[in-house]
Amino acid sequence: MEPTLFSGESLLVNTFIYKFVRPVKGDIIAFQNSEKQYIIKRVAASSGDIIELQHNNLYINNEYEIGGYINDKNKQIFLQKNRFSPLIVPNGKVFVLGDNRSCSIDSRKVGFISMSNVIGRVVLPPSKHVY
Template sequence: METKILKELFEWAKSLTIAVILAFLIHTFLFAVVVVSGPSMEPTLQNNERLIMNKIIYKIHAPKRGDIVIFHASEKEDYIKRVIGEPGDKVEFRNQQLYINDQPTQEPYLDRYSGKIITEDFPPVTVPDGMIFVVGDNRGNSTDSRIIGPISLNKVIGRADLAIWPLSQIRKLWN
């Protein structure tokens, strides 16, 4: 009887150990939960919303225009912003319009701001190789590449793939 109980305990311990190791590996290398802090991505993302960050995607390919990325802004702080400029792109804001390589660019994620002044003019900037240009969707309340400059691809830690909290707002965040 005792050996049966010990066997059962050993099997439970083994299963629990495997589960903990798998959870650690998944969290470290594949996915993580991040919390939105502040209003810079409103109305797309809200303060305290929980997101699933895909950590592996940018090992496969570079961030693309429109992606919502998480990057190290400093040693202690990560930012969540939208990519609008890829390496080599010329980025400019003029009369409430985003221009990429001198072409007006639609930003459907800003449709909720229709008719409101949301983006001050910003002179042309060419995004250097190995960098991206990011902005918050809430252009009037965002510390982004217009202030801190283009972001090194080495600082990008992942893409926001899913909003998971609050439960009533679960949705995918990429196209």
Template structure:
């Protein structure tokens, strides 16, 4: 093989790597579910594709997003930087957006005074925690500040979310969960074939 061919191969590989990095940074990214906080919608071992560009992109050295096509809406499942440790990514469902008033009363969620119908929510503990114990089942009312989101896990009794650590900043949202491309059941050491290709909603 001549040095010219070797150089061409190196250039091709370099371009492919740059394209892959660009796609991961700004277009779409893979994400694995590590915990049960989003059961039954998302299971431990689900592998997702997350669309990043829909909520805008963060160019290097800029603290503001550009090319914003849409903002997170109530009901969207989003990946974001965990406010207490920005090096970690969390995934939760948007319950309230800026300007909304959100409240939890005895495991029921109200936004702007209206109880949400939540077929996706799961409650595994019949005991209702009083506000004096913690904010799991009773919290608020809270007004969502400008540029913020209030998020909850679908597995309400087993989720560490906005009830405990507060709001998510819009600039820290990385993308919207789109589709399950692979799912592995580690307890039974087998793939969950029926989940592959499932649109997340």
């Protein structure tokens, strides 16, 4: 999740929020993978959203989408190595991407993340908020 988060940093996780609302694009979530490891990634799309990567552009619900947390180098590597046709995020799942997308193991490799594996939303200290 560099440059937003670095290995070894302490985080707070709101474990109750997703009992009341669903994750939205931009949320940073904590979840467990199939090996029961704790993973931190950013929600790119949630249930019902359409994601597509074509012609070096990422689209969420047919809108061009590249977040400000991706630097130009990572953006180019991310776009050159990945391409997929439109996918609809299934009910009860999210599509996540790491901020360091050139070397992130995220939904592009492991698929959609089930909400039953989501622990909660990461609460960043004020100095770490990305707008």
